[in-house]
Every structure is written in C-alpha cells, then in structure tokens.
Amino acid sequence: MFSDPTVLSISQLAESLKKRQISSEDLVNSFLERIERINPEVNAYITIDRAGAIKAAQDADNRLDAKQGGPLTGVPIGVKDLFCTKEVRTTCGSRMLHNFIPPYESTVTSRLKAAGAVMLGKTNMDEFAMGSSNETSFFGVVKNPWDLTRIPGGSSGGSAAAVSAGLGVAAIGTDTGGSIRQPAALTGITGIKPTYGRVSRFGMVAFASSLDQAGPMTKTAEDAALLLQAMAGHDPKDATSIDSPVPDYMASLNDGLKGRKIGVPEEYFATGLSTDVASVIEEAKKQFQDLGAELVPVSLPTTKQAIPTYYVLAPAEASSNLARYDGIRFGYRCENPQDIKDLFTRSRAEGFGSEVKRRIMLGTYVLSSGYYDAYYLKAQKVRRMIADDFKAAFTKVDLLLTPTTPDTAFKLGAKTDDPVQMYLSDIFTINVNLAGLPAISIPCGFSRDNLPIGLQLIGRPLDESGILSAAHAYQQATEWHTRKPVL
C-alpha cells in the first residue's frame, strides 16, 4: 500500500501493522534493503542483526495476527551500540570492545523488545560516547544525511543519521552532555533526554554515571512519547532510577500551549549564535506565542560555567568507570604482555582511542592528590549553582525555550585538532545534564544552505509530559519535522 514505508512515523506504521496492511517482516526487509544501499555512505550502523530482526519481526507478526500487539509491536528501530544486547556484539564504538558479546541484556532494550519493537542493529557512536561529532568512533565517522561532507553530531550520531536517512523508524540514544539533542538538531529529527533517573541505566556502558541518560530519537514528538512510555520506569537493577509512576504520555500529548509560560533564558542568546540559528529561533518563538504560549524573559546566570564544570566532572567519572577495562576480564588485550603492568598499560593504550585517553588523563588529573579540591570539589559546587539557576527559573515559568546548538553541522574534520572548540559545541545542552532535567530537541527550520536547526525545550524534573506536549503542539502547526534529506 505504501510506495516506501521507510518514510513513515511509528504512529503511522502502527495503524497499518495493526490493520495487517503491512507485515513487520516486509517492513524489516524494506529497512534492511535500504540499509544495505545507504549505510555504506552514511555509516550509521556498526552491526546489522539481520537474522535477529527477521525472527523478531515474525514473532511480532504472530502477535499482531492474534490481535495482541501494542503500539510498538513490529516497529523496526536502531539501538545505539552502547546498550548491552545479549548475544549481539556491543562495541561502544571502541576497539576496546570490538569483540565484546554481552551475556546479558540492558533494561532499555529488554523493555523495548518486550513491547514488540524489532532491533535492526546497533548504531555507530563516538567512542564510549565521548564526542560531539561522531568522528571518534573506531568504526569510522558517521556522515550527516543532509550533507555527506558534514558531521551528524554526537555522540549518538549513528542513531540520529539512521532516523534522518530512513534507516530505522526510530532509534535509541544516550545523552551525557547533549548526545541525543545535539545530533537530533543537526540531522533534523526529534530527540528527548529524560530526567536523570527516569530511564534505567542498567546494561548501558557507563561514561559519566551521574549524567548519563537514555532516550528516544524519532521523527516526531508523538513517536518519542510512544517509545519513552516503554523505556521509562523504576528498575531495581539501577539504584539511581526514580521510583515514581510513569504518566501516560499519550494522554497529555494534546494538552496544547494555551496559557503555558515559556521562559527564554537571555544567556543563550547573548553571544556566539549563528545568524541563521538566531533568525530561525526568533520565528519559532513567534510561533509558540501564536499557539497561545506566553514568553517570559529569564536569566540563568551560571550558564557560561557549564562547559568547564562538565569537563571536570564527566572526565572524572569516566576515568573511574573506564578503569574496569584492564585487558583481563573482557574486551581487548595486547599481544605478548611482558608482565601484569605491561598488560594493563598497553591493553588500555592500544584499546582506547585518543579522545578517550585524553578524557581519562584529564579525569585522573582532576581527581589526583593535590588537585581534587581545586577542580573536582569546585566543579561540584558550581554544578549546584547551575541547578539552582534552573530551580529559580521554574518558579516563574513552566518550560524553557533555547536553541539546541549555536550553529548548524560543521564540516568533517573541522574541529578534530581542537578539543576545546569541539567541547564548546555542547554549550546549550550540557547545563541540562548537570541539573538532571528533561529536555527535547525538535526541528524548527533550516539554514540558508539547507541544514537543519533544532530548538530545545527544557522542563521541570519528571515533566516529560510537558515538553512532549509542547513539542507536539508545535509539530502540529509546522512541517519542519517532515522534511527529509535526499539520498
């Protein structure tokens, strides 16, 4: 019935699957064929699980035939290669884990599979999720489907490129400092980072444990609501997961914007915004007003300190988390180690790429004797001030509206030799992780050279419903999210 089912959203497909106008197996085959054709150019996937996907699709078809399907039954998705998937290689974009086949399944993927979603494969990413451009992957750079000479953003660049290029109806990503929202913005898709603790981290390869959070990357806010519904919820296997009921995101999706107060933080518009992003966001602000929202100027004075704060805390946590890669229990081991120390130091030096090593070095330095107070403790205090800024703003407004990124996707290689410039790419997203808040990025226009621009909506803790319904209201009134790159 459809000339090309790979362009449809979850909600559009679910209807056809339910009515049995299309089978999940046919759908999966359409995607596998498209992946075979387009993935060599885009490099969105590291591993394709052809046999697993077809088997899961057949199971889904049986359930749909028996009228036992839910909204995700039979829906083919990509999963960032950071979620442990039983018997399917999980590399985290690293040589260190190039041969790692997990003996267990992450909570996120087991919940999605239980809801009937079909995993097509594992998507490419910056090594250990450390990067903003997807150029640090051991498995090669990912390219932006809108312009193959540009980066797709990172670290969930493979998931973003997969959704943007129609290589999956949706994909799952993770966000430690912007890794869902920044690539979503740069590839013209929707991506939500939930409140810290809303989604279980069990079975996610850890980067910075106090900041990491998983979320859906989709064509629409409605699809994000459907996926998040299946992913969210308390998990006894993650001691930091929040034990509070998950609201029905679909039930509040049409709440609209009438009477909602949206804060516009002045610091996000102060300097460094490209003219294209500035004018597109200005238009979007008007649209939100037209839809009934009241825009309120607010201030988040500690905004500028977020990048240095993050680059103390995240590498510190990473240096501890990545200490587990010792060349003994799993992952890469060097050839012919002379002694145990040689085994540790060479396995780690050969198994990790340069950005990961840089961050381990940084993290080890800021935690080392004599520097702990000056860097780590100081950054923890500034983190409190950043979180307090948001708290104060949310006494006056319901949501915050900002650009997701200061500029559109840059050229491949443009910032690889300058880590500081690369780190500044996440200037508008990192604050949200430090404060643990939920935020969504949605497409809101294009630059003059036809590159997507994203708008970020930030909510109060656990108010995923609020940002999803605001994003949905905007998407009902605009068509930016329906545009697709020509491939």
Added chain:
Amino acid sequence: MSITADTVKHVANLARLDIPADEVEGYVEQLSQILGLMDQLNSLPTDGVEPMSHAVEMLMPAREDVVVNSDARDLLLACAPDTEDGHFRVPKIIE
C-alpha cells in the same frame, strides 16, 4: 596550575596508560588548553555552596541481602581474552 611532561607521565601511570615518549608533548599542550578552560571556574565565588554529586536528591536504596544472580561463571569467563580451568589467566605476578 601548569602541566609539564612529568605531570603527564605521572598521570599516565596513575591511569595505567602507556603513553609513548613522542606523544607526551601533545598531551602537555592539549591538557593545558583544557585546564585553561577549567580555570574559568576560579572566577566564580562558591563559598558556602554545598557540593552537588548527583542530580536527584535521594538516599541510596537498600535491598534484602539475598542472592539474585544465577551462577554465570562460564558465561562471564567466555568474554575474557584468556582463561584456564574456570579462572582468568594473567602473566605471572609473584616471582
């Protein structure tokens, strides 16, 4: 606080990373740049601010002290690069 070649070698040893001699200077330069960025934090007074280690105010939950994992020894050992008789194998540690 300035980074020298000795700092890089010291930190590399703490982090158990083998950094070849010809890469040390590169680390000195890049880590110095990044720490320059971090030094911005010093301009902000933080007296009396409670450090924040976590986004959610919560106590670590406790659970009953019962075994919940099944015996997965062989499954886990299968992930290791080198094993023998149900153990991980490493180079000789004690002479």
